[in-house]
Amino acid sequence: MIRFTNVSKRYPGGFEALTNISFHMEKGAMAFLTGHSGAGKSTLLKLIALIERCTRGQIFLDGENVSDIHRRRIPYIRRKIGFIFQDHHLLYDRTVYDNVALPLVIAGYRHQDIGRRVRAALDKLGLLSKERMYPITLSGGEQQRVGIARAVVNKPMLLLADEPTGNLDPDLSREIMQLFGLFNEVGVSVLIATHDVELIHSMDYPVLALDHGRLAATAEDYA
Amino acid sequence: MIRFTNVSKRYPGGFEALTNISFHMEKGAMAFLTGHSGAGKSTLLKLIALIERCTRGQIFLDGENVSDIHRRRIPYIRRKIGFIFQDHHLLYDRTVYDNVALPLVIAGYRHQDIGRRVRAALDKLGLLSKERMYPITLSGGEQQRVGIARAVVNKPMLLLADEPTGNLDPDLSREIMQLFGLFNEVGVSVLIATHDVELIHSMDYPVLALDHGRLAATAEDYA
Amino acid sequence: MGKRRNQRVARSRLQDWLPRLQHPRIYLQRHAQVALDSLGRMYRNPLPSLMTAAVIGIALALPSSLYLLLDNLHRMSGSWDGQASLSVFLKEKVPAAQRDALAGRIRAWEEVASLQVITPEQALDEFSTHSGFSTALEALDENPLPAVLVVVPQTAHTGPAAAEALQKKIKLLPEVELAQLDLAWVQRLNAMIEIARRGILLISALLALAVLLVIGNTIRLEIQNRHDEIVVTKLIGATNPFVRRPFLYSGLWYGLLGALLAWLLVSAGFWLLAEPVAALAGLYQSDFTLQTLPLVTLGVLLACGTLLGLLGSWLAVGRHLSAIEPS
Amino acid sequence: MGKRRNQRVARSRLQDWLPRLQHPRIYLQRHAQVALDSLGRMYRNPLPSLMTAAVIGIALALPSSLYLLLDNLHRMSGSWDGQASLSVFLKEKVPAAQRDALAGRIRAWEEVASLQVITPEQALDEFSTHSGFSTALEALDENPLPAVLVVVPQTAHTGPAAAEALQKKIKLLPEVELAQLDLAWVQRLNAMIEIARRGILLISALLALAVLLVIGNTIRLEIQNRHDEIVVTKLIGATNPFVRRPFLYSGLWYGLLGALLAWLLVSAGFWLLAEPVAALAGLYQSDFTLQTLPLVTLGVLLACGTLLGLLGSWLAVGRHLSAIEPS
Numbered sequence A, B: 001m002i003r004f005t006n007v008s009k010r011y012p013g014g015f016e017a018l019t020n021i022s023f024h025m026e027k028g029a030m031a032f033l034t035g036h037s038g039a040g041k042s043t044l045l046k047l048i049a050l051i052e053r054c055t056r057g058q059i060f061l062d063g064e065n066v067s068d069i070h071r072r073r074i075p076y077i078r079r080k081i082g083f084i085f086q087d088h089h090l091l092y093d094r095t096v097y098d099n100v101a102l103p104l105v106i107a108g109y110r111h112q113d114i115g116r117r118v119r120a121a122l123d124k125l126g127l128l129s130k131e132r133m134y135p136i137t138l139s140g141g142e143q144q145r146v147g148i149a150r151a152v153v154n155k156p157m158l159l160l161a162d163e164p165t166g167n168l169d170p171d172l173s174r175e176i177m178q179l180f181g182l183f184n185e186v187g188v189s190v191l192i193a194t195h196d197v198e199l200i201h202s203m204d205y206p207v208l209a210l211d212h213g214r215l216a217a218t219a220e221d222y223a
Numbered sequence C, D: 001m002g003k004r005r006n007q008r009v010a011r012s013r014l015q016d017w018l019p020r021l022q023h024p025r026i027y028l029q030r031h032a033q034v035a036l037d038s039l040g041r042m043y044r045n046p047l048p049s050l051m052t053a054a055v056i057g058i059a060l061a062l063p064s065s066l067y068l069l070l071d072n073l074h075r076m077s078g079s080w081d082g083q084a085s086l087s088v089f090l091k092e093k094v095p096a097a098q099r100d101a102l103a104g105r106i107r108a109w110e111e112v113a114s115l116q117v118i119t120p121e122q123a124l125d126e127f128s129t130h131s132g133f134s135t136a137l138e139a140l141d142e143n144p145l146p147a148v149l150v151v152v153p154q155t156a157h158t159g160p161a162a163a164e165a166l167q168k169k170i171k172l173l174p175e176v177e178l179a180q181l182d183l184a185w186v187q188r189l190n191a192m193i194e195i196a197r198r199g200i201l202l203i204s205a206l207l208a209l210a211v212l213l214v215i216g217n218t219i220r221l222e223i224q225n226r227h228d229e230i231v232v233t234k235l236i237g238a239t240n241p242f243v244r245r246p247f248l249y250s251g252l253w254y255g256l257l258g259a260l261l262a263w264l265l266v267s268a269g270f271w272l273l274a275e276p277v278a279a280l281a282g283l284y285q286s287d288f289t290l291q292t293l294p295l296v297t298l299g300v301l302l303a304c305g306t307l308l309g310l311l312g313s314w315l316a317v318g319r320h321l322s323a324i325e326p327s
C-alpha cells in the first residue's frame, strides 16, 4: 500500500524534518507511528496524502509512484485516503452532518447515498444526536470524532490518523482504536500517528518509531 | 481564588453542560480537572475566564463576584488569567514571537519590556529557536507550547490549562506539568483540565472530577 | 517504461473523469446546486450582499444613464438639425412661378432632405414679429424682402464639407442672389457632442473598471474569508474547478443583482429628470420628451453586469485561489 | 452592600484605566503604531488595497469633476449674461442729442448695470451683416431702423420679476417706442442649470453612498477575515477599542488614498477635456478656458475621503465587531 524509498523532507526554511526514510506497509495492514513532539510524524503522514511533497526519494501509493505526480491528479489520490487531522480541520460554519458529508459531495455522490452513509458514520462514532449542531458547540473530543467520521465516510482504501485520541479520555481512546481495528479487518489499511505509548503497547500492531526525523524501528518485519 | 456556588450552565441549544457545581480553590493552589469527553471540563474553565456566562449560581474570582459583571470589565479580568486553549487559538499570520507578545501588547507594556519577557517565556518552553517561525510551520506539540508561553508571559495570577498536553509525548508532558508546578510555587494559582489519568496519579495535587456535568470529587478537602 | 507509465496515468485519469461522463445529469444538478448555494449564501447575509450589489448598481447606472442622456440629446439635436440649413435668397425679380419651379427642382436633388419656401410676405411677417422692428417695417410702403428657400441637406451631407459643396452648387443657379450656410450651429453641436462623448467614454471606462474592481475585491475577500474552507476541501480531495465554482457563481449573481439595481436607479433618475426636461422643452417650443426607458437597456445592463461579474470573479479566483494550497 | 460593590467596581475601573492616564505618551505611541500597522498591512497587499482605493477614487472623482464642470459652466454662462438684456427701441423722431441724454439718465439708475447705444446707422450695419438681408436693405433709400438702447440689468435684478419691473419702468418713458425683454436665454439657462444641478446632486449622493458602501464592505470583509484574530485577542484581554482601532485606521487610509487617486483622475480628466473645450470656446469667440484645478479641491477631496472612510469603517465596525464574541 505504502512504500517509502530513501525519502527525505526538507522544509523551505531549511529544516530537515525527515531523513532517509524507507519502509513498506502492505495493503490491508495496520501500524502505529510514534516519536517525540517534532519527530516528524505529521510530516510523514502529510507526504503520503501529498499535502507536502518529498524533497528526495520516492513514495509509492497503491503501486503508483506519487513522488512526481501532476498537481491535477492529487485530488483523485486524496479521495482514496481518509485523513484524520491533528487539528481537526472542520468547517465551523457547517453542521456536523454537512462536515461529514463533504467528502461525498466532493466525490459527486447522489443525494440519497450521502444521507445514508453520513448517518452510518455518525452512528458508529456516537454522534448521531449531534448531527444538526455546529462544531463550535462540541467538546474537543466530539470534534475529534467528527473528524474521524469524515475520514471514514467514503470508505477509503487507506486511513491516516494524526493523533486521533489526543483529546479523548482513555476509555473513548480505546473504543476509537478498536474502531480502527474493525476498519482494518474489512480491508482498510490504517496508519496511526500517536504518542500514547500505553495504548500502543496494549494493542498488537507493528510500530514505526521516529526520532528526529529518522526511523528507529520499522514495520518491515511485519510486511 | 476561585469559588463556585451552585453554578449551572445551560447552552442555548438547551443542553445542560454543568449542573449545580460548588467548589472553592484557594489562592496559590494547584488542581486537576478530569472527566470523560463531553463531561464539561472546557465549559467550567470557560466560565472562569468569562468566555461563557453561567445560567445559575455565582462565581467569585479573586474575591470579586463575576457572575453578573459588566461586559466592559471583562477584558481587564481576562488579563489576570492565563488561558491555555484546547485548540491552541494561535494567530497563524504572525510569528511565534508576535503571538507570545500579544498579551503584553494588549496590556500596553513598553517595547523593551515586551522583548525581555517574551524571550524569557519562549526559553522556558524550549522554543527560542522557533521565535521567527510561523505557527503553521510548527509541529502540533510545538504549537501547544507556544500557547502555553503566551498564557504565562504576562505573569497572570491564575493559570487555566485545557488539555495542555493532549498533543505532547509523555516525556514532554511531564516536563510541562513540572513547569506548571514551578509556576505554582511562585504563587500562581493553576487549574488544569486533562484526561491523562496516568499523569494525574503521578502528581500529588487535588483532583476535581466531572461526570456528565456534575462534580464527583472536589478540592474542598484540600482548601 | 515511460510509455507504460503514461498509459497507466492516462487510464487512471479516465477513471477519475468517468463518473462525470457517465452521469451528466448529476454533473448539471451539482452546478445548479452550487449556483443556488451561492445565491443562498448571499440571501443569508442580505445586507452585505445588497451593499456590494448597490455599489455595482451605482457604477453601472451612471454610464447607462449618461449614455441614455446623450442618446436623447442626439434625438433632441435632431429637431435642431433644421438650423444646419442653407438659406437661399432669390433675386428680387424672380416671379413666384419660377420660384416654385426652382424649389421643386432643388427639392428633387438627392443631397437635399427637405426644402421650405418662404415667400416675401411670409418673410416680412416673420421678420416683424421676431425682430422687434415691426413698427419700423410697417412704415415701409413696399416689401423690401426677397423670397427665401430654406434647404435642409440630407443627413449624409450635413458634414461641413458636404454642406459647403451643396452651397456652391446652389450658388451657381441663375435665380439665386445669395446662399448662406449656417455652419456655426453644426460646429457648436459637434463640439459639444464631442466633449460629451469623450466624457461619457471616460466615465464608462472608469466605472466598468470600478465594477470589475468591486467584484474582484469582493470575491478576493470572500476567498480569503473562506480560506480555511478551501484548504479543508482541497485536503479531502476537491479539484480546482470544484473549489472555483461557488466563487464564479457569486460573481455572476453580484453582477446580475447589480444590473437589476442599476436599472431601478436609471428608471428613478429618469423619473426625477422628466420634469425639468419638460420645462426646458417647453422653452424651446419643442414637443420633446425624454424617451421612456427602452427594454433593450435592461437587456444590455443585465448582459454587461453578468459578464463583468463573471470576469471580475474569474480574475480574482485566478489570482488568489491557486495560491491557497494546504500545507 | 450595593454601594460598597459600586465603590469597589469604580475603584477597579480606575485601576484598569490608570495606566492610560499615567502614560499618555505610551497611549499615543500605540495609536501611531496601529495607524502604521494598518498602513503596512495595506502596503503588503498592494494590489487589493489599490483596487479598493481605486474604486473609492473613481467614486470620489466623478462628483468632483462634475461639480467643477458645473462651476466652469457657471463662469462661462457669466459671459452670456449680456444676453439677459433689454432692447429699448426709441421712437423714430427722437433726435440724437435727446437720445444720448436719455441713455445717460437710464445708465445712472441703480438697477442698470450697463447701457449701450446703438445708433440707427450701427443698427443697419449690424442688421445687414448678420441677417443676410444686406442686398435687400441696400435697396432702401432711407434707414428704416430706430435707435436702440441695450440695457443690461444689475445682477440683482436679472431675476425674471426684477427684469420685468425694469422693463415696465422703461416703457413709461415718453421717448420709448418698445422695450423688449430677452428673458428666453435666462430661462433656458436656468432650466439647464437646474437639470445639471439636480443630476449632479443625485450623482454625488449616489456616489458618496457608493464610497460608504465600498469602505463599509471592505472593512466588513476584513473583519470577517480577521475573525479568528479578533476572537483570540478578545480571549486574552483586548478591549473593544483595542480591537476596533486597526479597522478604523484602515478605513481612514482607504478614504485618504481614494481621495488622492480621485484628485489624479480629476486632473487627468480635465487635461483630456481641455482641448475640446478650447475648440468650443473658439466657436463662441470666447476667451474662456477651463479653470486649472484649484488646490482647494484637493483639500475638500482629502477631507471628504477621510471622513467617508472613517464613517464607513465606523459603521461596519459598529455592526460587525460587537457580534464577534468568543464562545
Ligand SMILES: Nc1ncnc2c1ncn2[C@@H]1O[C@H](COP(=O)(O)OP(=O)(O)OP(=O)(O)O)[C@@H](O)[C@H]1O
Residues within 6 Å of the ligand: A011, A012, A013, A015, A017, A035, A036, A037, A038, A039, A040, A041, A042, A043, A044, A086, A195, B136, B137, B138, B139, B140, B141, B142, B167, B168, B169, C327
Ligand atoms: N511547514 C513547515 N515549515 C518549516 N518547518 C516545519 C513545517 N512543518 C513542520 N516543520 C518542522 O518539522 C518538524 C517536524 O514536524 P511534525 O509536525 O512532523 O512533528 P510531529 O512529529 O507531528 O510532532 P507533534 O507530535 O508535536 O505533532 C518540527 O520541528 C516542525 O517545526
Ligand SMILES: Nc1ncnc2c1ncn2[C@@H]1O[C@H](COP(=O)(O)OP(=O)(O)OP(=O)(O)O)[C@@H](O)[C@H]1O
Residues within 6 Å of the ligand: A136, A137, A138, A139, A140, A141, A142, A167, A168, A169, B011, B012, B013, B015, B017, B035, B036, B037, B038, B039, B040, B041, B042, B043, B044, B086, B195, D327
Ligand atoms: N456552545 C455550545 N452550545 C451547545 N452545546 C455545547 C456548547 N459547547 C459545549 N457544548 C456541549 O457541552 C458538553 C460539554 O462540553 P465541554 O467542551 O465542556 O466538554 P469537555 O469536558 O471539555 O470534553 P472534551 O474532553 O471532549 O474536550 C458537550 O456535550 C458539548 O456538546
Ligand SMILES: [Mg+2]
Residues within 6 Å of the ligand: A041, A042, A043, A086, A162, B139, B140, B141
Ligand atoms: Mg504532529
Ligand SMILES: [Mg+2]
Residues within 6 Å of the ligand: A139, A140, A141, B041, B042, B043, B086, B162
Ligand atoms: Mg474540552
